[in-house]
Amino acid sequence: MSKRLIKTVLMYFILCFTTYNAVYSAEIKKIELDDAIQLSLSNNLDLQSARIEVELAKNTVGIANRLKNPEINFFYNLGRAGRSEPNMLGISQTLEIAKRAPRKKLAKSELLQKELDVKTAEFTLEMDVRETYVDLVGAKTILNDLTEQREILQELIVLAQKRYKENKCSQTDVIQAQIALNKLETEINSAKTLLNLRRNDFNKALNIKDNNVVIYDTKEDSLPGETVFISLKTPDYNQKMPSFEEIESRALDKRYDVKQAKQAIDVAQKNLSVISRQRIPDIEVMGGYSFLPSTHTDSGDFESGAYVGANLTNIPLLYTYKPEIKAAQLQIERAQINYESVKNKAQKDLSSAYDKFLASRENLIFYKQKLVKDSEDLIKISKKNYNEGKADLTSVVVMEQSYRDILTGYIMALADYYTDWIDFLREVNSEDFDLFYKNL
Numbered sequence: 001m002s003k004r005l006i007k008t009v010l011m012y013f014i015l016c017f018t019t020y021n022a023v024y025s026a027e028i029k030k031i032e033l034d035d036a037i038q039l040s041l042s043n044n045l046d047l048q049s050a051r052i053e054v055e056l057a058k059n060t061v062g063i064a065n066r067l068k069n070p071e072i073n074f075f076y077n078l079g080r081a082g083r084s085e086p087n088m089l090g091i092s093q094t095l096e097i098a099k100r101a102p103r104k105k106l107a108k109s110e111l112l113q114k115e116l117d118v119k120t121a122e123f124t125l126e127m128d129v130r131e132t133y134v135d136l137v138g139a140k141t142i143l144n145d146l147t148e149q150r151e152i153l154q155e156l157i158v159l160a161q162k163r164y165k166e167n168k169c170s171q172t173d174v175i176q177a178q179i180a181l182n183k184l185e186t187e188i189n190s191a192k193t194l195l196n197l198r199r200n201d202f203n204k205a206l207n208i209k210d211n212n213v214v215i216y217d218t219k220e221d222s223l224p225g226e227t228v229f230i231s232l233k234t235p236d237y238n239q240k241m242p243s244f245e246e247i248e249s250r251a252l253d254k255r256y257d258v259k260q261a262k263q264a265i266d267v268a269q270k271n272l273s274v275i276s277r278q279r280i281p282d283i284e285v286m287g288g289y290s291f292l293p294s295t296h297t298d299s300g301d302f303e304s305g306a307y308v309g310a311n312l313t314n315i316p317l318l319y320t321y322k323p324e325i326k327a328a329q330l331q332i333e334r335a336q337i338n339y340e341s342v343k344n345k346a347q348k349d350l351s352s353a354y355d356k357f358l359a360s361r362e363n364l365i366f367y368k369q370k371l372v373k374d375s376e377d378l379i380k381i382s383k384k385n386y387n388e389g390k391a392d393l394t395s396v397v398v399m400e401q402s403y404r405d406i407l408t409g410y411i412m413a414l415a416d417y418y419t420d421w422i423d424f425l426r427e428v429n430s431e432d433f434d435l436f437y438k439n440l
Contacts, residue, residue, distance in 0.1 A: 037126050040207070053117065056114075061107040064103040066100075073092055073288065084420045093284070093285055097280045099277045102270065106267065109390055129205050134422065139198040141415075143191040143192060150185075156397075163387075176393055176394065177397065180400065208339050223414050234417070247350070248347065252347065256429050257342050269330065275321060275328045281314050290306060290337075292304075353427040357424045363416070368410070371409070382385070382396045
């Protein structure tokens with residue numbers, strides 16, 4: 001082995017060891033779903049950045065309300081012109097006509113849009129935390145059930161070894177049971193890997209500074225499968241669901257994307273108002289002190305007085321702002337079309353999400369009431385028949401594998417029920433199920 005290869009291998013093991021220590025030296029802290037959501041809303045880095053956008057928009061309102069600064073003017077006449085023309089010291093001020101109020105209204109409308117962006121980000125974050133939380137609990141459930149299946153196969157191996165010693169079966173039964181257990185071990189290793197990935201996804205969704213020091217984990221170690229759904233903020237699958245028409249009539253008004261699209265129309269309309277007002281000329285007013293030295297007067301006396309004046313500025317003669325006005329009108333038209341498009345897509349997305357949720361509910365009920373119960377009875381009967389010599393080991397192993405597949409399918413159906421409910425909440429833009437139903 002070359003020195004370079006040895007060095008590469010050593011570096012690899014050092015890196016693996018360092019990564020292992022970094023991961024396992026961190027504190028693992030279990031947390032409830034509600035606490036996880038509040039923790040993320042308070043500390044999520046992306047959300048903090050989005051909230052700064054609101055502060056910037058508030059600052060923009062102040063900028064839009066600005067007044068133009070005055071100018072100080074001084075005129076001193078030199079040469080022969082100064083013998084008869086007075087010198088002047090004064091101030092001039094440009095007054096915007098019918099521009100400041102529309103500009104401020106536009107800034108306020110843009111501020112409201114930024115606030116809707118933050119509310120959307122907060123809601124999306126809540127749903128992401130909920131989804132990754134459920135996924136993590138689901139991964140734990142799969143690992144726990146596979147571990148229980150390991151115990152069943154271990155009992156089966158002990159039973160096969162006992163029957164082999166009693167000359168009631170061949171050694172093939174022992175080997176076959178051991179192979180089944182070894183195959184299960186690979187599934188358990190995959191489940192452990194999936195569990196680590198789901199835990200990382202959960203902490204990524206939280207996205208807080210201390211993720212490198214504290215690794216957050218779910219309080220639950222398995223998905224509630226009977227009537228205890230409230231801990232994961234999901235309705236009981238036995239609960240009667242309302243019709244889609246009842247949901248649709250209220251859900252569309254709650255959606256943040258619909259509100260944002262509607263607000264975009266308001267922003268575009270106020271932007272047109274701001275641009276149109278550019279056609280109105282501004283007024284520049286001025287005034288000050290004027291004087292003529294005694295050496296420049298016919299009387300030989302120092303003469304003083306005052307002056308006032310006014311100018312019309314920005315008169316739209318050479319440029320009338322037609323391109324800007326046309327562009328602003330097109331922006332309004334585009335925002336209105338986008339609003340209709342968002343509403344139309346929202347209705348379709350809501351319908352699809354609700355249908356998917358109801359299908360998951362039906363699958364879960366079928367698994368719970370039929371497949372799982374029947375499979376549990378069959379595996380018990382198969383083990384009993386094998387122990388009594390009424391069945392061979394192959395049929396028992398096949399039955400165990402089928403039972404394992406059904407149990408895994410049930411867990412996936414249960415996880416789908418939770419995640420499809422979350423997807424449905426994403427479409428209705430309502431995080432609180434109880435509150436939502438009170439409004440129906």
